[in-house]
Amino acid sequence: MNTAKPTPTVPFALAFILQNIPKAALGFSGGVDSSYLLYAAKTCRVNVRAYFVKSQFQPQFEQDDAQRIAKEINAAMTIIPLDVLASEFVKSNPADRCYHCKRLIFSTILNQATTDGYPVLMDGSNASDNADDRPGMRALAELEVRSPLREAGLTKDQIREYSRQAGLFTW
Numbered sequence: 001m002n003t004a005k006p007t008p009t010v011p012f013a014l015a016f017i018l019q020n021i022p023k024a025a026l027g028f029s030g031g032v033d034s035s036y037l038l039y040a041a042k043t044c045r046v047n048v049r050a051y052f053v054k055s056q057f058q059p060q061f062e063q064d065d066a067q068r069i070a071k072e073i074n075a076a077m078t079i080i081p082l083d084v085l086a087s088e089f090v091k092s093n094p095a096d097r098c099y100h101c102k103r104l105i106f107s108t109i110l111n112q113a114t115t116d117g118y119p120v121l122m123d124g125s126n127a128s129d130n131a132d133d134r135p136g137m138r139a140l141a142e143l144e145v146r147s148p149l150r151e152a153g154l155t156k157d158q159i160r161e162y163s164r165q166a167g168l169f170t171w
Contacts, residue, residue: 009166010040013152018044021146024120025113026050027106028077029058030066033124033156035170036163037149039073041122049118050077051109055084057101069170078116082108102136106143122146128156 007015018041026041028034028050041048052058052066063079070077082105085091089100110121123140125147140147149159163171 007043009162010043011152011154011162014040014148014154015044017148017151018046021046021120021122021148023047023118024049024122024146025109025116025118027109027121027123027145028052028066028070029124030062030069030170031124032163032168032170033126033149033159035066035069035073035124035168036159036166037122037124038070038075039163039166039168040148042073042075048075048122049113049116050075051080051113052077053080053082053105053108055082055105057084065170069168072169078112080108080112096135099135099139103139103142106139106145110143110145120146122148125150126156126159127153 024041024046026034026038026048028038030052038048038050050070052063054063067077084101084104087100087104090097090104113121123145125137126149129150160171
């Protein structure tokens with residue numbers, strides 16, 4: 001266990017959760033939520049590595065932003081290429097395609113993170129994400145992916161404000 005303490009940009013509830021996660025992988029898009037979680041984890045001295053999955057669904061600017069924020073935060077980042085359309089479940093575009101796509105992406109990250117020695121996998125889901133509207137949340141639960149922002153009760157608006165205060169360009 002590390003000795004993380006809350007700061008003006010990391011609230012107590014989140015710092016408390018992160019202090020019990022000494023080493024973790026982060027499914028990283030480079031968006032506001034995962035960028036803030038990467039920042040908070042680094043601030044709370046979590047040994048964290050960001051994993052960006054490059055697929056047909058991610059434009060180059062998202063990878064560029066992810067690399068930029070990881071560099072600014074001084075966080076390790078791995079890019080994993082993945083052909084999501086090789087999956088018939090994703091390619092056939094069923095009503096629950098988001099579930100199949102999220103499961104494929106996070107299974108791939110989990111396999112690499114386990115190989116790299118990261119026992120916990122986190123994502124940037126937050127308290128504003130309604131599980132009823134997001135089939136991919138079921139995949140996260142099945143894979144036991146932790147969602148510290150959601151666990152801490154942080155909403156999208158709060159995350160944007162903490163990100164702004166921290167000076168993250170993704171706010």
